[in-house]
Amino acid sequence: MANDTKIAFLDLVAPHMELEEELVAAFRAALRSAAFIGGPAVEGFEHDFASFCDTRFCVGVGSGTDALRFALAAAGIAKGDCVITVPNTFIATTEAISQVGAQPEFVDVDEHTYTMDVEKLRNFLEEKCERDASGRLVSKRTGHPVTGIVPVHLYGHPADMDPIMELAERYHLIVIEDACQAHGTEYYSARNKRWMKAGSIGRAAAFSFYPGKNLGACGEAGAITTNDEAIARKCRVIRDHGQAKKYYHDIEGYNGRLDSIQAALLRIKLGHLREWNERRRKAAEVYGILLSDLHDDMIVPAAAPWAHSVYHLYVVRVQNRDEFIAELAAHNIGTGIHYPVPLHLQSAYGYLGYKEGDFPVAERLAKEIVSLPMFPNLTPDQQQRICTVVGRSVSKRSTLVNA
Numbered sequence: 001m002a003n004d005t006k007i008a009f010l011d012l013v014a015p016h017m018e019l020e021e022e023l024v025a026a027f028r029a030a031l032r033s034a035a036f037i038g039g040p041a042v043e044g045f046e047h048d049f050a051s052f053c054d055t056r057f058c059v060g061v062g063s064g065t066d067a068l069r070f071a072l073a074a075a076g077i078a079k080g081d082c083v084i085t086v087p088n089t090f091i092a093t094t095e096a097i098s099q100v101g102a103q104p105e106f107v108d109v110d111e112h113t114y115t116m117d118v119e120k121l122r123n124f125l126e127e128k129c130e131r132d133a134s135g136r137l138v139s140k141r142t143g144h145p146v147t148g149i150v151p152v153h154l155y156g157h158p159a160d161m162d163p164i165m166e167l168a169e170r171y172h173l174i175v176i177e178d179a180c181q182a183h184g185t186e187y188y189s190a191r192n193k194r195w196m197k198a199g200s201i202g203r204a205a206a207f208s209f210y211p212g213k214n215l216g217a218c219g220e221a222g223a224i225t226t227n228d229e230a231i232a233r234k235c236r237v238i239r240d241h242g243q244a245k246k247y248y249h250d251i252e253g254y255n256g257r258l259d260s261i262q263a264a265l266l267r268i269k270l271g272h273l274r275e276w277n278e279r280r281r282k283a284a285e286v287y288g289i290l291l292s293d294l295h296d297d298m299i300v301p302a303a304a305p306w307a308h309s310v311y312h313l314y315v316v317r318v319q320n321r322d323e324f325i326a327e328l329a330a331h332n333i334g335t336g337i338h339y340p341v342p343l344h345l346q347s348a349y350g351y352l353g354y355k356e357g358d359f360p361v362a363e364r365l366a367k368e369i370v371s372l373p374m375f376p377n378l379t380p381d382q383q384q385r386i387c388t389v390v391g392r393s394v395s396k397r398s399t400l401v402n403a
């Protein structure tokens with residue numbers, strides 16, 4: 001039925017309409033005080049977001065990419081270093097690594113959580129690295145010293161942080177969490193015997209407030225969270241042209257501040273984040289039930305027992321993805337692919353020397369994944385309609401296969 005009303009992949013308008021008066025009032029207050037850079041709005045949001053993430057510090061910056069860049073630099077990742085991450089993430093993860101002068105090195109992801117495979121990480125450190133003459137851990141592949149790990153909490157699901165932190169401690173590696181899709185995500189840390197917030201586990205973490213994220217600004221914004229006072233202080237200097245005191249530059253930095261209007265808007269929205277995340281979890285549950293009959297033909301997200309996902313995305317896996325997407329589009333249902341090409345096969349990273357077959361799990365995922373509509377205002381009726389079309393599309397194909 002081509003005249004079915006559109007179900008967008010993401011409805012960004014509804015939450016802004018619900019909060020319109022409050023958001024406009026914050027904008028008006030900014031106009032009337034001309035407080036556009038720094039000031040109480042930024043400090044207030046930083047305070048509230050640190051508290052939300054259970055960290056001592058939060059530093060607001062211009063984007064999630066800035067947050068990653070500044071956190072890596074402040075934590076001591078240096079030119080010529082090698083930093084380990086995963087190939088199935090948004091390119092900002094590796095841009096940040098290269099832009100602090102380091103080189104990204106990949107390990108494959110886990111088949112079920114789509115986050116860093118800790119056995120592959122262990123294997124990389126034990127088998128694919130060696131000590132050089134001065135005792136530094138270097139990658140055998142590139143000869144670069146390995147100094148950091150950036151696990152990515154993808155789609156709102158945490159990476160398995162306990163073993164990552166244990167390996168990092170054993171090899172003296174700096175862990176910076178990419179929490180850009182994980183606002184409110186929780187990880188059960190058996191070694192700490194408690195649930196921990198994404199962004200509070202590594203040395204520091206990066207959050208993005210790009211509009212489509214679980215907590216989104218009305219424009220560009222990001223933040224670093226950390227319990228390390230020295231890192232927080234360095235990030236504040238780096239975001240502001242390397243100055244702790246106006247026009248006295250200890251280092252060269254960036255223009256990477258969080259602007260005050262965005263901070264004020266984010267602070268209002270942060271008050272709703274727990275409820276929005278809860279609604280995403282409910283929607284994921286509803287999908288799980290509606291799609292349960294299709295499990296032979298479709299793989300749905302499975303949260304690990306140590307994970308409370310916030311379902312930034314609801315990503316399923318199908319065969320013949322193009323037809324699947326076309327069929328949903330014909331019924332006016334939006335979808336996305338996050339992401340179609342793993343980073344090690346992107347043209348931008350030809351210089352890293354990877355080839356097809358190097359990371360088979362990430363490569364297979366890239367061919368099979370589809371993101372279904374997922375946002376707090378998604379209704380059970382809409383999900384019913386989506387799953388009816390999904391069911392028809394998937395079973396039609398399996399009948400063909402079985403015939």
Ligand SMILES: *Cc1c(COP(=O)(O)O)cnc(C)c1O
Nearest residue numbers: 063064065090092093180208210
């Ligand atoms: C969104 C995102 C980023 C970058 O954030 P920006 O605010 O767009 O700079 C980095 N990593 C991941 C995994 C993301 O999803």
